[in-house]
Amino acid sequence: MLKNADEYVLKIENLKAFYTSRKGLVKAVNNITFDIRKGESVGLFGESGAGKTSVALAIMGIFDQVSRYYTSASSDPENKKLWDKRDEARRKGLTSDELGMELPGVEGKIWFSGKDLLTLDEKEYRKIRGKEITYVPQGTIKSLNPYTQIREQTAETLWAHDEDNLWIEREVLRRVLETLDLVEIGDSDRRQFMKPGEFSMGEDQRILLAMALISDPCLMITDEPTTALDMGVQRRILDAIGIIRRELDLSLLLISNDQGLIAETSDRVAVMSAGRIMEFGDTECVLNSPGHPFTRAFIMSNPSMEVMRKIREKGLRLRGIPGNPPDLSNLPTGCPFHPRCEYAKDICKTMLPEYREVKDDYWIFCHRFEELPEW
Ligand SMILES: Nc1ncnc2c1ncn2[C@@H]1O[C@H](COP(=O)(O)OP(=O)(O)O)[C@@H](O)[C@H]1O
Ligand code: SF4
Ligand SMILES: [Mg+2]
Numbered sequence: 001m002l003k004n005a006d007e008y009v010l011k012i013e014n015l016k017a018f019y020t021s022r023k024g025l026v027k028a029v030n031n032i033t034f035d036i037r038k039g040e041s042v043g044l045f046g047e048s049g050a051g052k053t054s055v056a057l058a059i060m061g062i063f064d065q066v067s068r069y070y071t072s073a074s075s076d077p078e079n080k081k082l083w084d085k086r087d088e089a090r091r092k093g094l095t096s097d098e099l100g101m102e103l104p105g106v107e108g109k110i111w112f113s114g115k116d117l118l119t120l121d122e123k124e125y126r127k128i129r130g131k132e133i134t135y136v137p138q139g140t141i142k143s144l145n146p147y148t149q150i151r152e153q154t155a156e157t158l159w160a161h162d163e164d165n166l167w168i169e170r171e172v173l174r175r176v177l178e179t180l181d182l183v184e185i186g187d188s189d190r191r192q193f194m195k196p197g198e199f200s201m202g203e204d205q206r207i208l209l210a211m212a213l214i215s216d217p218c219l220m221i222t223d224e225p226t227t228a229l230d231m232g233v234q235r236r237i238l239d240a241i242g243i244i245r246r247e248l249d250l251s252l253l254l255i256s257n258d259q260g261l262i263a264e265t266s267d268r269v270a271v272m273s274a275g276r277i278m279e280f281g282d283t284e285c286v287l288n289s290p291g292h293p294f295t296r297a298f299i300m301s302n303p304s305m306e307v308m309r310k311i312r313e314k315g316l317r318l319r320g321i322p323g324n325p326p327d328l329s330n331l332p333t334g335c336p337f338h339p340r341c342e343y344a345k346d347i348c349k350t351m352l353p354e355y356r357e358v359k360d361d362y363w364i365f366c367h368r369f370e371e372l373p374e375w
Contacts, residue, residue: 008111009219009251010059010133011035015108016096017051017058019067020079023329025102028054030275033355034363036219041245041252043266043283045259047298049325050272052255053138056221059253060135061117061125064105079104113218131161134212136205138223138255143208144196150185151176151192154211161215179210182247183240202233206240213244220244221253226261234261241265259304263287268361271295274326274336277355281362289375291358292366293341296375297321316375335367343368 017029028051036042044052057063068083086103089096096103110117112133117125129135134157137143145153154176158167180188183206185199196204205225212220225241226234238261245252245265254265262269263283270280271292279292288306290296299307301320311318323340326332332339338348347367355365366372 007037008035009038009040009113010253011109011111012055012059013109013111015055015058015106015110017054017063017067017106018102018104019054019070020076020082020104021070021329022076023327025082025104026328027275027331028328029058029106031108031355032270032272032275032277034270034277034280036251036253039249039251040267041254041265043262043269044253044255044272045262045266045269046257046272046278047321047325048257049328051275051328052257052272053223054275055272056135056137056223056253056255058106059110059117059133059221060129061120061122062129067104127161130157131215132217133219133221134215134217136208136212136220136222136225138227144204146196149193149195150180150199150207153196154179154192154207154214157211157214175214176210179214180207182213182243183207183210184236184243185210200233201229202236205229205233205237209237209240209244213248213250216248217250219251219253221255223255224257225254226256226258238264259287259299259302263304271298273298274331275328276336276365277363278337278366279362279364281359285362291362291364291369291372291375293343293372294321294337297340297342314375335365343372 012035013033015029015032019026019028044055046052054063057066082104085101086105089099089103095107106118108118112128151173155172158172158175176192177188180192185191185203185206196207199207209222226237254262256262266283268281269283269286271278271286271294273294278294279286279290286295287299290299298321300318303311303318321340326336334350335348335353338344341348345368351367353365353367355363357363358369
């Protein structure tokens with residue numbers, strides 16, 4: 001995929017992340033490949049339940065813990081056996097394919113700074129997680145401690161990684177103010193002493209961004225930064241992300257089901273459904289002329305003004321996605337989108353499409369890409 005190995009900050013290859021559940025393995029991330037270049041912002045866009053958050057958990061090295069100790073999964077003896085098998089595979093350095101069975105947990109490659117993160121032990125991972133790669137999870141309020149001043153909480157993310165005591169307090173506090181100013185927390189000299197409950201929802205979200213930025217990461221992942229917020233608040237967050245992109249030399253992975261956010265903040269976008277990347281390419285091209293039937297249907301289900309104009313111009317029929325997303329513990333054969341796809345043919349029902357680069361820097365997961373009508 002990459003023209004030049006130095007170009008990327010993160011490169012994900014054939015990543016799988018399967019949960020255990022009472023119903024069996026949940027294939028939340030199913031063999032995905034994409035990369036993020038230096039200074040680039042990549043969007044991970046798709047319907048709810050597509051596996052987007054699971055990708056973030058895999059990159060942060062916490063997917064297995066989350067999955068293994070999830071109550072409904074850990075109490076089941078069959079699931080415990082599966083996790084024991086996963087441990088055995090890791091010890092022996094074998095993949096699930098080599099062991100001849102499907103296993104829970106993360107598998108594949110996640111290249112970052114020349115290292116495959118999936119080969120690191122917890123101690124090595126801790127040097128990267130929260131420092132070089134930071135994560136702003138979905139759901140603002142729960143992530144902030146309501147009893148601690150934001151100055152302390154923001155500084156804490158730096159202290160937590162300062163094992164060699166390199167930071168002096170004055171410097172840390174200066175950086176806290178600088179970072180709060182960057183995300184436009186007004187009057188930060190005074191308000192740094194306030195607690196999360198005293199800020200608005202949108203400010204809370206921007207404080208989380210500040211906390212994820214203070215360690216000067218190479219890559220920041222934000223998960224649904226604007227979901228469930230009203231329009232005015234969303235605007236301020238989008239502006240803050242815009243400032244971050246302009247002012248800082250970092251790469252971003254922006255996870256969202258909001259087309260407007262992706263359009264405004266991402267250079268390239270990977271469209272996700274049913275644990276797969278359906279298409280991956282330049283954001284403007286993908287959102288304005290999607291090549292994949294899923295993207296077309298998804299965009300149509302909540303069309304932007306631009307898409308509405310196009311629909312009128314081209315006389316397209318406005319329709320959403322019929323039916324429900326597939327059950328990731330019981331996927332259909334062939335293309336996982338075939339039960340909902342208006343272009344499905346027999347081959348789609350029996351054969352899994354290949355994820356292939358059909359044009360320079362443009363990837364698609366569809367048998368029929370070349371035959372589809374233009375959009
Ligand atoms: N701890 C878990 N155990 C089992 N299944 C899970 C768990 N967390 C999420 N899932 C399932 O994994 C799938 C992908 O979820 P997620 O990554 O959160 O999707 P998204 O972020 O795109 O909404 C969904 O079907 C969801 O129900
Ligand atoms: S492979 Fe077939 S079912 Fe899947 S998106 Fe393409 S046309 Fe539709
Ligand atoms: Mg999510």
